[in-house]
Amino acid sequence: MITVKGVSKTFRNETALDYKDLEFETGKSYMLLGASGCGKSTLLNMIAGILSPDKGEISIDGRAMSSASQKEKDKFRIEKIGFIFQDFKLINEMTVADNINILRLEGVDTSGMDELLERLGISDKKNKKVKHLSGGQKQRVAIVRALVKSPEIILADEPTGNLNYAIGEQVIKELTQAAAGKTLIAVTHDERLRPYFDCVIDMNDVTGTPYDVAGGKAVD
Amino acid sequence: MLSFALKNMAVKKVQVILVVVSIVISAGVAVLAYNTANQVRDGITNTAGWYSAIIGPTGSKTQLAMNTMYFTDDPLGTIPYSVVTELQRDSRVKRVIPYAMADNYNGYRVVGTTSEYLESKKVALGSMFDDSGVYEVVLGAGVAKVCDVTVGDDIFTSHSAGEEHTQPLKVVGVLEETHSVYDRVVFTQLKTIWEIHEHEHEEGEEEHEEEHEHGEMGNMVCAAVVTTQNPAYAMTLVNDYNGKIISDEDGDSFTLQAIEPMDTVRSILEEADSTKYIVYVLCAIILIMNVMVISIITLLNMYNSAKEISLMRLIGISMKKINLLYILQNGIIGIISVILAFAVSKACLVFMDGYASSMGVVLDTAKVYPAEWAILALVFAIAVLPTVVCTFVMARRDGIEE
Numbered sequence: 001m002i003t004v005k006g007v008s009k010t011f012r013n014e015t016a017l018d019y020k021d022l023e024f025e026t027g028k029s030y031m032l033l034g035a036s037g038c039g040k041s042t043l044l045n046m047i048a049g050i051l052s053p054d055k056g057e058i059s060i061d062g063r064a065m066s067s068a069s070q071k072e073k074d075k076f077r078i079e080k081i082g083f084i085f086q087d088f089k090l091i092n093e094m095t096v097a098d099n100i101n102i103l104r105l106e107g108v109d110t111s112g113m114d115e116l117l118e119r120l121g122i123s124d125k126k127n128k129k130v131k132h133l134s135g136g137q138k139q140r141v142a143i144v145r146a147l148v149k150s151p152e153i154i155l156a157d158e159p160t161g162n163l164n165y166a167i168g169e170q171v172i173k174e175l176t177q178a179a180a181g182k183t184l185i186a187v188t189h190d191e192r193l194r195p196y197f198d199c200v201i202d203m204n205d206v207t208g209t210p211y212d213v214a215g216g217k218a219v220d
Numbered sequence: 221m222l223s224f225a226l227k228n229m230a231v232k233k234v235q236v237i238l239v240v241v242s243i244v245i246s247a248g249v250a251v252l253a254y255n256t257a258n259q260v261r262d263g264i265t266n267t268a269g270w271y272s273a274i275i276g277p278t279g280s281k282t283q284l285a286m287n288t289m290y291f292t293d294d295p296l297g298t299i300p301y302s303v304v305t306e307l308q309r310d311s312r313v314k315r316v317i318p319y320a321m322a323d324n325y326n327g328y329r330v331v332g333t334t335s336e337y338l339e340s341k342k343v344a345l346g347s348m349f350d351d352s353g354v355y356e357v358v359l360g361a362g363v364a365k366v367c368d369v370t371v372g373d374d375i376f377t378s379h380s381a382g383e384e385h386t387q388p389l390k391v392v393g394v395l396e397e398t399h400s401v402y403d404r405v406v407f408t409q410l411k412t413i414w415e416i417h418e419h420e421h422e423e424g425e426e427e428h429e430e431e432h433e434h435g436e437m438g439n440m441v442c443a444a445v446v447t448t449q450n451p452a453y454a455m456t457l458v459n460d461y462n463g464k465i466i467s468d469e470d471g472d473s474f475t476l477q478a479i480e481p482m483d484t485v486r487s488i489l490e491e492a493d494s495t496k497y498i499v500y501v502l503c504a505i506i507l508i509m510n511v512m513v514i515s516i517i518t519l520l521n522m523y524n525s526a527k528e529i530s531l532m533r534l535i536g537i538s539m540k541k542i543n544l545l546y547i548l549q550n551g552i553i554g555i556i557s558v559i560l561a562f563a564v565s566k567a568c569l570v571f572m573d574g575y576a577s578s579m580g581v582v583l584d585t586a587k588v589y590p591a592e593w594a595i596l597a598l599v600f601a602i603a604v605l606p607t608v609v610c611t612f613v614m615a616r617r618d619g620i621e622e
Contacts, residue, residue, distance in 0.1 A: 083534065094231055103537075105537050
């Protein structure tokens, strides 16, 4: 169970986000909808321990993240969380296998890599350099890297943001299947992907950010 | 981690090669300069160490040493041959070689001595002159080559004033080329020097001036080169003979000078040779440049790697592991560079050996001075230190929160 209680975060540009209290149940998949700037990615980063809230508390299975040291957060992130980034966060000059095996630096067992690459249909790309892959293939590599350590929580920040709808839908389908039984929180703009998730949260409501539906952007 | 470090280095092979080349050149040059300067210096000193003492006329110690061992400058004068026979009777003395320098052949110095003086040299053509014979010469390789003379030919030596002696000297041998001063000298029996001057003396008055110039060469030598039974005897021998006054058959008095050649040469090098300091300054400049180049390249690499480091941090790799990874990478680069620098410096030493031998010094490619290890260790530290500093700074900032 992930709980978000009384959390607020202010950025250097003085944008302030005050989150309503939230709870994410273990084993369920959540879709966070909302316009850019409404705090979706910030929430994922705070859950992952990459950012710290200015106020309030995020706790995971009763353990408060804000009181954890950076070392503990790193350990938690490498052991419990699989994070899929919108811009993949892959080393382009390295092969798919090397990008996944990088986790071995922290002692992560990556023996399940071949099976995951097979399931996501990119096993033939294992020894290809990432720079030679398409956007969809890169996203799948990022998913494999997130899932290979069998994390309890999967956080996906706009996993379809760089993909067209058809490929994006395929990626979401594969991601939700691969994440079955785990807690999945995925940020996306695309409401058409709702059917693949157990719950949908409108982040505009959570942070009280006005939503300009026509423009698809948050307005001050 | 090693596997990933190697893969990461392979990805950045151009940068890695640039760093390695820069370290190899700078460290290689520093080590080579230090090694060569010291080997040449040691070599010159060691050549002097072949002899325990040199006994000759009074005057400049340097002139006596340089003339007797390196054939430079003029002899200080002459001393009676009886000094040689007296030394031969001295129980402390293992061997005495008489040495006389007089006349020239086409500008090349003529040295009268015994075959023992040349025992470390190989005869390439013909044979060594017979110590009991006379009017035989063995030429340095350069003399034979330049003057186009070979075994069996007759040569005529000249006074320093240019007048040619009438007595022909038979070339019986040519020394193997040594790329040293020995290539440019004509060697003959001591008796040859005596006989020529005796012969000329009988021929006419004009000889008179020459005798004054060289001293009376009959039964005279310019120096006696001594090897003692035990190195410890050298000092007492020098003490005994330095300032000693002896008389020849005619009753003329001669004051002797005795030197320990190694000490004399060493003091010459210490007083006059600034090479050592130039080399140290050069090494320091090279190493400072090395620090700057490696630091700049490392900083640029780390700057370029900032994205990669940020990425690793985001997926949960700890700063400690990232630090270790980069230190390991630079450590590998440092080790490879240092090994290559060492190998390159030794390879260059082989090529430089030819040049050094012109100073009578043979460079030993296996010779390694402790300071060379220190230079290489310093270079290794320089290769790794900027990374340690960079990663330490990054670890403090931790930069994960953007």
